[in-house]
Amino acid sequence: MAFVPPARHLLRARDLVDARYFEPLAVDDLAAVAGLSKAHFSREFKQAFGESPHAYLLTRRLERAAALLRATDRSVADICLSVGLQSIGSFTTSFSRTYGRSPTAYRADHPPASRGALVPGCVVRAYARPQHRTFREDSAPARA
Amino acid sequence: MIRIANAQLWVHDQEEALAFYTEKVGMEVRADVTLAEMGDFRWLTVGPAGQEDVSIVLMAIPGPPVMNDETAEQVRGLMAKGFAGTVFLTTDDCQASYEELKGRGVEFTETPQERPYGIDSGFRDPSGNNIRLAEVRMPAGV
Numbered sequence: 001m002a003f004v005p006p007a008r009h010l011l012r013a014r015d016l017v018d019a020r021y022f023e024p025l026a027v028d029d030l031a032a033v034a035g036l037s038k039a040h041f042s043r044e045f046k047q048a049f050g051e052s053p054h055a056y057l058l059t060r061r062l063e064r065a066a067a068l069l070r071a072t073d074r075s076v077a078d079i080c081l082s083v084g085l086q087s088i089g090s091f092t093t094s095f096s097r098t099y100g101r102s103p104t105a106y107r108a109d110h111p112p113a114s115r116g117a118l119v120p121g122c123v124v125r126a127y128a129r130p131q132h133r134t135f136r137e138d139s140a141p142a143r144a
Numbered sequence: 145m146i147r148i149a150n151a152q153l154w155v156h157d158q159e160e161a162l163a164f165y166t167e168k169v170g171m172e173v174r175a176d177v178t179l180a181e182m183g184d185f186r187w188l189t190v191g192p193a194g195q196e197d198v199s200i201v202l203m204a205i206p207g208p209p210v211m212n213d214e215t216a217e218q219v220r221g222l223m224a225k226g227f228a229g230t231v232f233l234t235t236d237d238c239q240a241s242y243e244e245l246k247g248r249g250v251e252f253t254e255t256p257q258e259r260p261y262g263i264d265s266g267f268r269d270p271s272g273n274n275i276r277l278a279e280v281r282m283p284a285g286v
Contacts, residue, residue, distance in 0.1 A: 018193065019170050064172070072176035117175045117187045120150075126210045127182040 009034040010048045013041070014056060021060045022084040027053050061085055062098050069107045071116060076103045150189060152201040153229050154219055155271045158188050161202045164270050165190045168248045174199040192233075200231060223272045230274040238263040238279035245277075 013030040030053050031041035045053045061083040068079045080091040080103075095103050110116075155161035165171045174189040185206075191199035205216050222228040235241040238256045242265050246252060253274075254266040262281035269275060 022167070068173060068176075071174060073178060074176060113175065113177045114179055117177045119177075119179070119182075119185075119187045123185075123187070124182065127179075127185040127206065129209055131209050 007048050009036070010041075010045050013045065013053065014049065017053070017057045017060050021057065021064060022082060024084060024086075025057060027057075030057070058094060059098070062095055065091070065095060065103065066099060066106065069103055070110045071113055073113050076107075079103070148198055150199050150201050151231065152203050153231065153269070153271070153273050154205055154223055155202045155269070155273070156205070156220070156223070157270070158186055158202055158204050160270045162188060162190070165200070165202065168245060168250050169275075170245075171200075226268065226272050226274055228271075228273060230276065232276045232278065234278055234280050236279065238265055238277060241277055241279075 013034040016030060016033050017025065027042060028038055030045075031038045034041050034045075036044060042053055045056070049056065051059075064083045065079050065085075068074060068082065069076075072079070074082070076092075077088055080086075080088050085091045085094075092102055095106070099106050101109065153161075162173070162176075166173060170193070171190040172193050174191045176186070176188050178184055178186045186204065188202045189199040190202060205211065205219050207213070207216065211219070219228065242252065242256050245267070250267050252265055252267045254264070256263045256265040256279075259278075262279045264276060264278040266274060266276050
């Protein structure tokens with residue numbers, strides 16, 4: 001059987017974080033994917049990638065949350081849950097520590113998502129066009 | 145230089161489509177804004193992680209005045225028959241991607257098969273849109 005470098009198992013765990021960050025993943029799950037005990041896995045992961053698996057998972061989630069704050073108009077609570085975090089309080093604390101301001105302040109510092117959405121002109125034309133209203137002129141009796 | 149920015153798919157339900165493309169196919173949300181000035185029109189786009197400049201617009205079938213009832217019904221009919229649109233995705237490893245997506249509940253209409261251009265498979269999104277997933281291998285000398 002071909003030799004598989006240990007880092008390949010660690011990369012599998014990191015790939016899982018990149019792909020499934022929005023699920024309730026924990027370091028235990030990552031260690032299981034890598035086939036290592038939790039303590040051994042955390043040590044090996046940090047040695048290979050320079051940060052703990054918990055830190056990698058958290059920063060992946062925060063990066064996604066920041067992108068959603070910039071590109072969507074979803075609520076902070078909704079964004080928190082959609083990136084796999086359960087506690088709004090912890091999310092706000094982690095986000096503030098990482099980005100230097102709260103999620104709400106971070107969003108306020110960026111152009112509104114609607115401006116960045118770049119909805120094409122043809123779509124705006126079609127969807128912003130009001131429904132035609134006759135205000136009864138059409139049915140008014142003709143003057144003699 | 146002309147480049148592809150977005151391509152649109154009609155979807156029956158934007159929330160359902162969003163969950164499918166993000167949670168099952170593994171794409172990321174690129175934009176999700178609801179514009180009150182456009183009758184609460186929702187611009188919702190998703191795209192593959194690592195391919196930031198291309199996205200799929202998940203477009204709800206509108207009502208009047210954008211689309212009359214008859215046309216909307218025709219679009220729904222085409223979707224139900226699987227003729228409304230196709231997206232062709234590529235992957236480095238079709239078999240592995242197939243297993244991964246299948247494990248997340250994606251129902252494949254076509255399992256990975258050898259083709260002259262590589263390995264190809266296919267599935268449908270909840271609206272009936274046809275999605276191809278291929279590992280493309282260029283023949284030698286091309």
